Amino acid sequence: MSIELEIISPEKVVLSQVVDMAVLPGLEGDIAAMKGHIPMILLLRAGVIDLYQDNKVIDRLFVEDGFAEMKETGCTVLAKCIRKLNELSEQEGIERLAKLQQEYNSASNSNDTVKQRELIDQIQGANVIIDLAASHKHNQTL
């Protein structure tokens, strides 16, 4: 009972692999892509995709600004930013967060609501990066 999973960024196909299940960070909650899943288009929030094989997590990938198409036999994830967990650095996340917060402040001064919403999404993304990088480091030191 496996599905074909494809993870694609604008630059290249990052991953194309057969897995038992992939848990995707949907905008309104995590959703598992499995064989026989009803066809679905899903917007993703910034978060981690977990790939399962034989009830074990075999790989984890960070995605941001993406969406997924699920079908009964496969799942295609398209995302602007896809990275391995060990490529994320806490420092980078913190810097980005500071920059975004500045932008958000100037956007809220000018009452640009669309821009504000976009920035909130991005700020959440930066927070996720910081958390993930920290926990990844923590796991490695254990």
Next chain:
Amino acid sequence: MASLKELRARINSVKSTKKITSAMKMVAAAKMHRAERRSRQAQPFATAMQRILVSLKQSLEDRSGLPTLLAGTGKDNIHLIISMSSDRGLAGGFNSNINRTLRNKVKCLQQQGKQVKIFPVGLKTYIYCRGEFPDLIVGPKHADYRLGSVEYQSAEQVAAYVQTLLDEHQFDVCTILYNKFKNVMVQTPTYLQLIPLELAVADGAEQNISNKQDIAFQITSQVDYMFEPEAEEVLHRLLPENLKIQIFAAMLETNAGEQGARMTAMDSATRNAGKAIDKLSLYYNRTRQANITNELTEVISGANAA
């Protein structure tokens, strides 16, 4: 008859031309490999995006009030053509193919009584349009109409402009005309209709493109999708993204194609220069020999007379 000195000068000038063309060929080859790899790697995203949206459109067909980016304005009177070429010449028929195809398309649409607007991207097609269709050119303020170094941001700028035109109801149908990169030798001018979103290649240029991607379009069957969040929100986020991606993919293909075409053109130029040198050298040697014979005859006949 040209003097020996003149011939030597000509041979030398052809030789240096040959050096330049062969250097340009090498440079184009290196650039092409990079550009082609970029273009090839970007293709799956664009194709998958297009496939998802096409099937999305099918499953939403019966709903009303679809975004104009997907369904168009419902009319077919004003056509916007994004014509894409390279900024520089010396690439064989690469740019003139685009311009010729553009002219035919514009003539054809005008005969049908449609209004046409052209948004040139790339200096070569802009210069052509300025001469041929000066009244039809549209573009953002202070646009330089260059393709430039192909970056995602430049695709975003083009897409943003198309979006504003659409919001102002300045056109009904938007197609992009670009050179599809098949291989080093062959780049075919191709139409891709962006708004309203179309299945596969529309008409004209080349219909027998039978690669996997286009087949993938055809076999996309009717699927009823669930959406999370609401379909409207998903569409609102995907459609502008799709526009950018498709334009970006076209830019990458143009970039790769330009280098490929230049490589081929410069290769044959180098070979032609080689032939020209051979011919001129032969002529030079014959002339030299003839001169020597002439002088000898003069010396001998002078001696005889004396």
